[in-house]
Amino acid sequence: MTARVVKSKTEFEGRIREELALVAGRDLRAWPRSATLASVGRRQPRVDGVARVTGRARYTTDVALPGMLHARFLRSPHPHARVTAVDARRATALPGVRAVLHRFNAPKVATELFAEEVRYVGDEVAAVAAEDEAIAEDALRLIAVTYEVLPFVVDLGDGIQRKENVKREESYARGDVRRGFAEADAVVEATYRTSTQLHNCLEPHGSVAQWDGERLTLWDSTQSVFDVRSELAKALGLPLSDVRVVSEYMGGGFGSKNGLGKYGVIAAVLAQQLGRPVRSVLTREEENLAAGNRSATVQRVKVGATKDGKLTALEHVVWSGTGTETGWVATTTGPSNSLYAVPNVKTEQYVVLTNTGPFSAFRAPGYVEGTFALESALDELADKLGLDALELRRRNDATTDPQSKKPYSLKRLRECYARGAELIDWKRRRAGGSAGRASHLKRGIGMATQVWGGGGGPPAYATVHLNKDGTVVLRAGTQDIGTGSRTVLAQIVAEELAVDVEKVRVVLGDTDQPYAPVSAGSMTLASVGPAARLAAADARRQVLEAAAGLMEVRASEIRLEDGCAIARDAAPGKGSARRRRSILGRRGKKLPVSEIFKKLNNYTVIGRGSRRPNPDDLWLRTFGAHFAEVEVDTRTGAVRVVKVAAVHDIGRVVNPMTARSQVMGGVLQSLGFGLTEERVVDRSSGDVLNANLEDYKVPTARDAPEIVVEFVDRADTRANNLGAKGLGEPPIIPTAAAIANAIANATGARVRTAPMTPARVLEALRK
Amino acid sequence: MPPAFRGPEAVPIRLVVNGEERVAHAAPRRTLLDVLRDDFGLTGTKKGCDRGDCGACTVLVDGETAYSCLLLAIACEGRKIETIESLSRDGALHAVQRAFVAHDAYQCGYCTPGQILSLVALLRRATAPSESQVRAAVTGNLCRCGAYENIVAAGVAAGKTKR
Numbered sequence: 001m002t003a004r005v006v007k008s009k010t011e012f013e014g015r016i017r018e019e020l021a022l023v024a025g026r027d028l029r030a031w032p033r034s035a036t037l038a039s040v041g042r043r044q045p046r047v048d049g050v051a052r053v054t055g056r057a058r059y060t061t062d063v064a065l066p067g068m069l070h071a072r073f074l075r076s077p078h079p080h081a082r083v084t085a086v087d088a089r090r091a092t093a094l095p096g097v098r099a100v101l102h103r104f105n106a107p108k109v110a111t112e113l114f115a116e117e118v119r120y121v122g123d124e125v126a127a128v129a130a131e132d133e134a135i136a137e138d139a140l141r142l143i144a145v146t147y148e149v150l151p152f153v154v155d156l157g158d159g160i161q162r163k164e165n166v167k168r169e170e171s172y173a174r175g176d177v178r179r180g181f182a183e184a185d186a187v188v189e190a191t192y193r194t195s196t197q198l199h200n201c202l203e204p205h206g207s208v209a210q211w212d213g214e215r216l217t218l219w220d221s222t223q224s225v226f227d228v229r230s231e232l233a234k235a236l237g238l239p240l241s242d243v244r245v246v247s248e249y250m251g252g253g254f255g256s257k258n259g260l261g262k263y264g265v266i267a268a269v270l271a272q273q274l275g276r277p278v279r280s281v282l283t284r285e286e287e288n289l290a291a292g293n294r295s296a297t298v299q300r301v302k303v304g305a306t307k308d309g310k311l312t313a314l315e316h317v318v319w320s321g322t323g324t325e326t327g328w329v330a331t332t333t334g335p336s337n338s339l340y341a342v343p344n345v346k347t348e349q350y351v352v353l354t355n356t357g358p359f360s361a362f363r364a365p366g367y368v369e370g371t372f373a374l375e376s377a378l379d380e381l382a383d384k385l386g387l388d389a390l391e392l393r394r395r396n397d398a399t400t401d402p403q404s405k406k407p408y409s410l411k412r413l414r415e416c417y418a419r420g421a422e423l424i425d426w427k428r429r430r431a432g433g434s435a436g437r438a439s440h441l442k443r444g445i446g447m448a449t450q451v452w453g454g455g456g457g458p459p460a461y462a463t464v465h466l467n468k469d470g471t472v473v474l475r476a477g478t479q480d481i482g483t484g485s486r487t488v489l490a491q492i493v494a495e496e497l498a499v500d501v502e503k504v505r506v507v508l509g510d511t512d513q514p515y516a517p518v519s520a521g522s523m524t525l526a527s528v529g530p531a532a533r534l535a536a537a538d539a540r541r542q543v544l545e546a547a548a549g550l551m552e553v554r555a556s557e558i559r560l561e562d563g564c565a566i567a568r569d570a571a572p573g574k575g576s577a578r579r580r581r582s583i584l585g586r587r588g589k590k591l592p593v594s595e596i597f598k599k600l601n602n603y604t605v606i607g608r609g610s611r612r613p614n615p616d617d618l619w620l621r622t623f624g625a626h627f628a629e630v631e632v633d634t635r636t637g638a639v640r641v642v643k644v645a646a647v648h649d650i651g652r653v654v655n656p657m658t659a660r661s662q663v664m665g666g667v668l669q670s671l672g673f674g675l676t677e678e679r680v681v682d683r684s685s686g687d688v689l690n691a692n693l694e695d696y697k698v699p700t701a702r703d704a705p706e707i708v709v710e711f712v713d714r715a716d717t718r719a720n721n722l723g724a725k726g727l728g729e730p731p732i733i734p735t736a737a738a739i740a741n742a743i744a745n746a747t748g749a750r751v752r753t754a755p756m757t758p759a760r761v762l763e764a765l766r767k
Numbered sequence: 768m769p770p771a772f773r774g775p776e777a778v779p780i781r782l783v784v785n786g787e788e789r790v791a792h793a794a795p796r797r798t799l800l801d802v803l804r805d806d807f808g809l810t811g812t813k814k815g816c817d818r819g820d821c822g823a824c825t826v827l828v829d830g831e832t833a834y835s836c837l838l839l840a841i842a843c844e845g846r847k848i849e850t851i852e853s854l855s856r857d858g859a860l861h862a863v864q865r866a867f868v869a870h871d872a873y874q875c876g877y878c879t880p881g882q883i884l885s886l887v888a889l890l891r892r893a894t895a896p897s898e899s900q901v902r903a904a905v906t907g908n909l910c911r912c913g914a915y916e917n918i919v920a921a922g923v924a925a926g927k928t929k930r
Contacts, residue, residue, distance in 0.1 A: 049868035050868065052876035053867045054864065055880045056811070057876055058810070059813075061810075061814065062810035064805070132805070200911055202911050203875065203877045251813075251876070252911050284816040284818065483874065657871050658871060661914060661917060662874075664913055665912045665913035668915065692818065693821050693909060698911060699913065701905045701910075701919060702903075704919075706916075
C-alpha cells in the first residue's frame with residue numbers, strides 16, 4: 001500500500017482547520033442506506049458497562065502506585081498581584097512534606113510553571129508534594145507569600161468599558177447589512193447576556209506521573225492523550241517516544257480537558273525531582289476556579305425581515321469574557337454566520353480580558369451562547385411580524401452553506417422541524433400560552449434550531465489485530481470520555497468482520513496506540529470510526545486470503561459470515577477437482593475463522609486503517625431542533641421545564657442507545673445553562689462566591705424534564721465510509737433558547753439573560 | 768474520668784467493610800472515603816467534591832446511604848460498611864447493576880457507583896418503588912452527563928425484576 005499526503009478540511013469547535021494527513025489505500029464506500037447491518041445501527045449496551053457499574057473502571061483519580069506522593073497547589077487569593085517573595089521553610093519542615101515548588105525554586109522548563117504575576121483568584125503560586133493529601137494541604141497553610149497587589153477588573157461589563165481590555169478577534173460580513181435593513185419591514189434589535197458556566201466534570205482534572213528511567217508515563221484525565229503528550233514533551237524537552245499518556249476511563253471533560261494542565265506538568269516535574277510517582281488531582285473548589293469555563297457574553301443582535309418572513313439582514317456583535325485567556329475565543333457568531341439563508345450579514349466578536357479564571361472550550365463553545373441570542377431574536381422578530389416562529393425558520397432554511405456557498409453533504413433539518421413539531425404538538429401553541437395547573441401558572445411552547453460541525457476528519461488511525469481464537473482487538477489512541485466510543489468502535493469492527501460485538505476488545509486512551517485526535521468538536525466517531533472500519537476491512541482481506549489458501553479457492557469467492565469463511569457455490573464440475581483436494585481435506589464451503597487461525601498458529605493478521613480526507617466540494621454539518629414546553633410560576637418567576645423534544649440530523653446513527661443518552665445529557669446541560677448555572681464573582685474582591693456544587697446549581701434528577709429523543713436516521717453517505725457524523729455537542733446547543741422562547745410564549749415576557757433565574761423572569765414579567 | 772481520646776497520629780481503626788473485618792492505621796481526622804480508597808484500595812467509591820454536595824462517594828453504613836466524605840473513618844468503627852465492590856463479588860451483578868447496563872444509565876460513569884448504592888438502599892426498604900420514589904432516592908447524586916432519565920428508568924426496572 002502506498003501512502004500519500006492529503007489535505008482535508010476539518011471542522012473543530014466551530015472553526016475550519018486544514019489538516020495534512022498521510023493516508024494509505026482506497027476508502028470503502030459507505031454502507032448503502034438500504035443495507036441491513038448486523039451490529040451498526042443496533043441498540044448496543046456499552047461494552048464497558050460492567051466495568052462501570054462494578055466500580056472496576058479505573059479512572060485517573062483511582063491510579064495508585066507504590067510510593068506515590070500527593071501534590072496540592074497554593075493558589076492566589078488576589079485577582080491580580082505580583083509574587084515578590086515566597087517563604088516555604090515552615091512548609092518544607094513539616095513531617096511528610098517532600099518538596100515545595102514555587103517560582104523562585106522551580107526548575108526551568110519550557111513552560112512557565114509559576115508566574116511572577118498572578119492574574120486571577122486561583123492562579124497557581126506554589127505546589128507541595130507530600131506523603132498524603134492531608135499533609136500536603138497542611139503544608140499549603142504554612143507557606144508565606146508576599147504579594148504586591150495590583151489593580152484588577154473581574155466583571156464583564158466593567159471590562160467592556162476599558163479599552164485596553166477589549167480586542168477584536170473575529171469579524172465576518174457578506175452582502176450589505178445597511179441595504180438589508182432598509183429592505184426590512186420589521187427589525188428587532190436587542191441585547192442578550194449569558195453567564196459564565198462551569199464544567200464541573202465529576203472527575204476532577206488530575207494526573208499521576210511516573211518516571212521509569214528516561215521514560216515518563218502520565219495518567220491523565222484528558223480528552224486528548226496525544227495533545228497532552230506533545231505538550232508535555234515540549235514542556236520538558238523530551239522526545240515523544242519518552243512520553244506515554246494514558247486515559248483509560250475518564251469522568252467527563254466537556255471541553256475542559258483538551259490539553260495539558262499545570263497539574264500535569266508539575267506532577268511530572270515533582271516526580272522526576274523526587275524519584276517517586278506523584279499524583280496531583282484538583283479539588284472541587286479548584287475545578288471551579290482554575291479549570292476552565294464557558295465565557296460570559298454580552299451580545300447585540302439586530303435582525304430584519306420582510307412582511308413575508310424573508311430575513312434581509314443580520315448583525316451580531318459579541319463581547320466574550322475570556323478571563324485571562326488571550327489565545328482564542330469561542331465563535332459565538334457562528335450560528336449567525338451559517339444557520340440561515342440571510343443575504344446580508346455582519347458579525348463581530350470581541351475578547352474582553354478580566355481577572356478571572358481562563359475560559360476553555362465548553363461543549364459547543366460559542367454556539368450555545370450565540371444560539372441563545374440568535375434564536376431568541378428570531379422569535380421576537382416572528383412576533384413582530386405576526387408569523388409563526390417555526391414558519392419563520394422554515395422560510396429561511398439554507399439549502400447551501402451560506403458562508404462557503406458549498407452544498408451540504410446532507411441536510412434534513414426540515415424533517416427535524418416536522419417531527420419535533422409533532423412530538424411537542426406545536427399546533428396548540430397560542431400567543432400568551434395556555435393555563436397551567438393553577439391560575440398563577442402559565443404554560444408555553446418554544447423551539448430553537450441547531451447547526452454544528454461534527455464531520456470529523458483525518459488524521460486518525462486504527463489497527464485491528466486478530467487472535468487465533470477468532471477474537472479481535474482494535475487499537476486506536478482515541479478516548480472514551482463517556483460518550484461510548486469504545487462501544488461504537490466495537491460495533492463498526494464487528495460489522496466489518498462479521499463477528500459478534502462481544503468478540504471485539506477496544507484498546508484506547510493510550511499514546512502507545514495509533515494516533516487519534518482530541519475527543520472534542522464532536523469528531524471522535526466521524527474521525528476514528530472510518531479508520532477502524534478500514535482497519536477491519538484490511539484484516540478481513542487478509543483473512544480471506546489465508547482462507548483462500550487453505551480452501552484452495554480464490555479470495556474473491558469467499559465471504560465472511562458468522563465467524564466463518566464461506567466459499568461461493570461453484571458450478572458443479574468447475575474447478576471442483578482442485579477443491580476436493582483442499583489442504584484441509586474438506587469439500588465443504590464453510591471454514592470457521594477460528595480454524596483458520598489454529599492452522600496458521602501464530603500467524604498474525606494486522607489490519608491497518610487511516611481516515612480518508614473529507615470531500616472537498618461538500619459542507620459537512622449536523623442539524624437539529626429542540627422543542628420545549630415550560631410552566632412559569634408568575635408569582636415566583638420559577639420555570640419548570642415540562643418536556644423537551646429533541647430531533648437531530650447526524651447521518652447514520654451507529655448506536656441508538658448511546659446516541660439517545662448523548663442527547664438527553666446535552667439537553668440537561670443546556671437546561672442548566674439556561675436556568676440555573678452561573679458563576680458569581682465578587683466585584684470588589686475577585687472571589688468566586690459559588691465555587692462548589694452546593695451554590696453552583698447543576699441540574700439534579702428532580703430538574704430533569706421528560707425528554708423525547710429522535711433522529712433523522714439517514715446515512716450521510718458522502719461524508720465518510722460510515723455515513724455517520726458526530727453528536728457530542730449538537731444537543732447542548734438549542735435547549736436554552738427553546739426554553740427562553742417557551743417562557744416568552746407562556747407569559748409574553750422576554751428574558752434576555754441566561755440563566756433565566758426566578759429573579760430575572762420576575763423582572764421581565766414586571767415590564 | 769475524662770473521655771479517652773485517640774490521635775492525632777494514626778491509630779488502628781476497626782471497620783467492617785463488605786463483610787470483612789478490616790483494620791486501618793489512620794489518623795482520626797481521615798474520612799471514611801479516604802480510608803476506603805487509599806487504605807483499602809476500594810476505588811469504586813469516587814471523590815467528586817469532598818464536602819457532601821455531589822454524592823459520588825455514597826456508600827451504605829448499616830444499610831443506610833451515607834456520603835463517605837462527610838464521615839470520619841473513626842466514627843464508623845464497628846459499623847457495617849458496604850461499597851460498590853460488595854455488590855458483585857461472586858461475579859453476578861446485582862439487579863440494579865444489570866438495569867444500569869440495560870438502560871444505559873450512565874455516560875462517563877463517575878457518579879455511577881454512588882447512584883447504584885442509593886438505589887440499592889431504596890430497593891431494600893421498598894419493593895417495586897414508584898418513579899417518584901426512585902427519583903427522590905437519587906436526588907443526592909449529581910450526574911453531570913445528565914443520565915437521570917435512564918438512571919430513574921433503571922431504578923424502576925430493577926425494582927420490578929429483583930428481589
